[in-house]
Amino acid sequence: QVQLVQSGSELKKPGASVKVSCKASGYTFTSYAMNWVRQAPGQGLEWMGWINTNTGNPTYAQGFTGRFVFSLDTSVSTAYLQISSLKAEDTAVYYCASQTTIDFDYWGQGTLVTVSS
Amino acid sequence: NFMLTQPHSVSESPGKTVTISCTGSSGSIASNYVQWYQQRPGSAPTTVIYEDNQRPSGVPDRFSGSIDSSSNSASLTISGLKTEDEADYYCQSYDSSNSWVFGGGTKLTVL
Numbered sequence: 001q002v003q004l005v006q007s008g009s010e011l012k013k014p015g016a017s018v019k020v021s022c023k024a025s026g027y028t029f030t031s032y033a034m035n036w037v038r039q040a041p042g043q044g045l046e047w048m049g050w051i052n053t054n055t056g057n058p059t060y061a062q063g064f065t066g067r068f069v070f071s072l073d074t075s076v077s078t079a080y081l082q083i084s085s086l087k088a089e090d091t092a093v094y095y096c097a098s099q100t101t102i103d104f105d106y107w108g109q110g111t112l113v114t115v116s117s
Numbered sequence: 118n119f120m121l122t123q124p125h126s127v128s129e130s131p132g133k134t135v136t137i138s139c140t141g142s143s144g145s146i147a148s149n150y151v152q153w154y155q156q157r158p159g160s161a162p163t164t165v166i167y168e169d170n171q172r173p174s175g176v177p178d179r180f181s182g183s184i185d186s187s188s189n190s191a192s193l194t195i196s197g198l199k200t201e202d203e204a205d206y207y208c209q210s211y212d213s214s215n216s217w218v219f220g221g222g223t224k225l226t227v228l
Binding site: 035037044045046047050059061062095097101102103104105107108109110 | 118150152154156161162163164167168173205207209215216217218219220221222
C-alpha cells in the first residue's frame with residue numbers, strides 16, 4: 001500500500017535551517033508529483049508548491065520563494081523540504097502529499113516545525 | 118489572486134443534512150475541478166470528493182459534491198450526519214496561474 005512517512009518534529013531557533021523528509025513506498029516514486037502543504041497552528045491548508053519527481057523541477061507557490069527549497073533523492077524514494085533563515089511565523093505542520101490523479105490522494109503524517117528562541 | 122471562500126463553521130444534528138459552500142473569487146469555478154478534503158484533529162487531510170462530484174472508494178455515499186455556476190460555487194453535502202463526520206472540510210481547486218488553491222476551511226460540528 002502507498003505510504004508517505006515524514007521525519008519527526010523539529011525545534012529550531014530563528015535564523016536556523018531545517019530539512020523535512022518524506023519517504024514514499026508502495027508505488028513508483030518518479031511516476032507522480034509531490035506537493036508540499038503548510039498548516040500553521042489553528043489555521044487552514046496552504047499549498048507551498050510541488051516537485052516533478054521525474055525531472056526534479058520544482059514549482060513554488062507565491063510566498064514560498066527564496067527560503068524554501070524542494071529536492072529529491074530518487075534512489076531512496078524521498079522528497080525533501082528545506083527552509084532556511086527560519087522565522088517564528090514558519091512554525092507550522094508541513095505535509096507532503098502525492099498526486100496520482102487530480103487530488104492529493106496520499107499524505108504524509110505531517111512534520112511539526114517549531115521556531116522559537 | 119484567486120480565492121476560495123468557505124463559511125468558517127457550520128453545525129447540525131445527527132441524522133440531518135448539511136451543505137458546505139465554496140465560492141470562487143473570480144473566473145468560473147466550473148472551469149477547473151473542485152476537490153473536498155476532510156481533516157480530523159491531529160490527522161492529515163483525506164479526500165472525500167474529487168473532480169467536483171466523484172467519491173473515492175471507501176467514502177460513503179452520504180457525501181456528495183456539486184457545482185453551481187450561477188453562484189460560482191461548489192458545495193459539499195453530507196446527509197445522514199454522524200458524529201464521526203465532525204471535522205474540518207477544505208475545498209481545493211486550480212487557478213489560472215497553475216497553482217492549487219485551498220479554501221479557508223469549514224469546521225463542522227455535529228451536535
